[in-house]
Amino acid sequence: MKIKLIPIIGLEVHVELKTNSKMFCGCKNDPFGASKPNIYTCPVCLGLPGALPVPNKKAIELTVKLGLGLGCEINRESRFDRKHYFYPDLPKGYQISQYEKPFASGGELKFRIQNSEFRIIRVRRVHLEEDTGKLLHRKIDGEEVSLIDFNRSGVPLAEIVTEPDIRSAQEAKETAKKIYQIVRALGVSDADMEKGSMRLEANISLSEIKEKGKRKKEKGELPDYKVEIKNINSFRFMERAINAEIERQEKILESGKKVQQQTFGWDTEKQELKPQRVKEEAADYRYFPEPDIPPIVLSDDWILKIKDQISKLPEEIYEGLIRTGIAAAAAKVIVGDRELAEKINGIIREIKEIGDIRDIGNWALHHQEMIKEKPVDELISLFKQGREGLVSDSGQLKRWVKEVVEDNVQAVNDYRKGKEAALMFLVGQAQRLAKGKADVSLVKDMLSSKLSSDL
Ligand SMILES: [Zn+2]
Known part of the structure; x- marks a missing residue:
């Protein structure tokens, strides 16, 4: 045996x-x-x-x-x-x-x-x-x-x-x-x-x-x-x-x-x-x-007095962020930093659109230090300004995506063979064409559906 x-x-x-x-x-x-x-x-x-x-x-x-x-x-x-x-x-x-x-x-x-x-x-x-x-x-x-x-x-x-x-x-x-x-x-x-x-x-x-x-x-x-x-x-x-x-x-x-x-x-x-x-x-x-x-x-x-001082614990905060639609990877980073988590929760309370909330996770990952320094209301307007400047017109995005796919045959083949990282490379190329103004999550969706459909 x-x-x-x-x-x-x-x-x-x-x-x-x-x-x-x-x-x-x-x-x-x-x-x-x-x-x-x-x-x-x-x-x-x-x-x-x-x-x-x-x-x-x-x-x-x-x-x-x-x-x-x-x-x-x-x-x-x-x-x-x-x-x-x-x-x-x-x-x-x-x-x-x-x-x-x-x-x-x-x-x-x-x-x-x-x-x-x-x-x-x-x-x-x-x-x-x-x-x-x-x-x-x-x-x-x-x-x-x-x-x-x-x-x-x-x-x-x-x-x-x-x-x-x-x-x-x-x-x-x-x-x-x-x-x-x-x-x-x-x-x-x-x-x-x-x-x-x-x-x-x-x-x-x-x-x-x-x-x-x-x-x-x-x-x-x-x-x-x-x-x-x-x-x-x-x-x-x-x-x-x-x-x-x-x-x-x-x-x-x-x-x-x-x-x-x-x-x-x-x-x-x-x-x-x-x-x-x-x-x-x-x-x-x-x-x-x-x-x-x-x-x-x-x-x-x-x-009891000490119990009252304890604010929310990480697991609760994490579950809360996931429920609002923030991606797991971003939620993990946010929970690991108490100051950041407090600020992000403050912003989420003020923002109503679900689509926006989803993007806060990503935004937080790229602007952690700034978020900790500035007050919540200023952060909300910065976040919104950042989104206003983004190109989300699907016609324009499709043209960039098409160009990227045509110019990067190797990366396209890599992705089709299962190399996930190649997708982010292609997103990066589209962002380069867009001079950093493309809505990344839309580009990513378009690219992955284009690459899996025109096989
Ligand atoms: Zn002593």
Whole structure:
């Protein structure tokens, strides 16, 4: 009997929260803007003995907001715990995190994969912790040294953990993008992956399914190992890293061996997995309640107030744009930029003609920066002026289309052989004849119907 392997993937996403001060002290939270290392530090974030942590209320508010945005339940009572481990970037010897009682749990992400099928990925929890310092490995006077910068030490960090509901590298990428969009839409973090204010981790294992007969494992039962890939700083790299890991595990399992529980990093330069360490069990961290911070009790009123601040979320905005007739590709770009989405929605509310609304998507793609700068009423008149100057007279358009088809035999043949890109080339040629004044969507329709009819 043939055995099929399916990937079981969960994500952990860290985002640095946008607060003025750090998580447990009054130091400035601006690790990327700091002019020098170690300038935003004090006894608390340097882990000096006897310093007492005081939780940052704004950070808790942003974590609750994030939890609500991810559809979670907000726990009325939560607690901070100490997570113990030794590493030079963690001067206290433990990190203040949350273990048994996070601020939010049990959410869900619902989104379309490639504009078609709806997927639901459950969110296990959202908890709040402190970031570590940053180690820098340099060569000074011919000697390899490690330097440490504590500007980042104690910066509030929210961790989002999904259930292992993801079934492919592509789905993992879409899920991470979805989380990114929500984080940005809520304004809780800059989520800049290049700088590291958003960091991705994936847990991957493979589950066996017998192709004939019943599932070997009941739904919800997981393989007895998982491999972690840590500190990935782009969606694309995450997709590659997961694909590489799936391939590696397939080879091991197909040869009849067991996959070892392990942690990898992703080597951006070599574009390959690099082994880090054999994974510790959770018990190794010796979690226990943080004795210097009492449990945190949140009132219904306070949670409701935060709920009221949340504006529309990306999935809703996306569906709204699609309903007004904007093309999926344009809608995706618009939703990815909160400012742009607000402006476009403002314009759509004022414009009545359906045909015009359809073209706003395209127009937005070409004028994104301008749209963000100008007020809605000025944008509406600019949009209308742009359309007034367009040639939509079908006689004139037909003459241009005819000329283009006659002059570009090669591209016409390419298109007929199935090369879609050739159509846009031909549209471009017509636009050249029209000195940029042809109504592109009409030209495109005319060209494609002409090319498919006079075969
Ligand atoms: Zn400090």
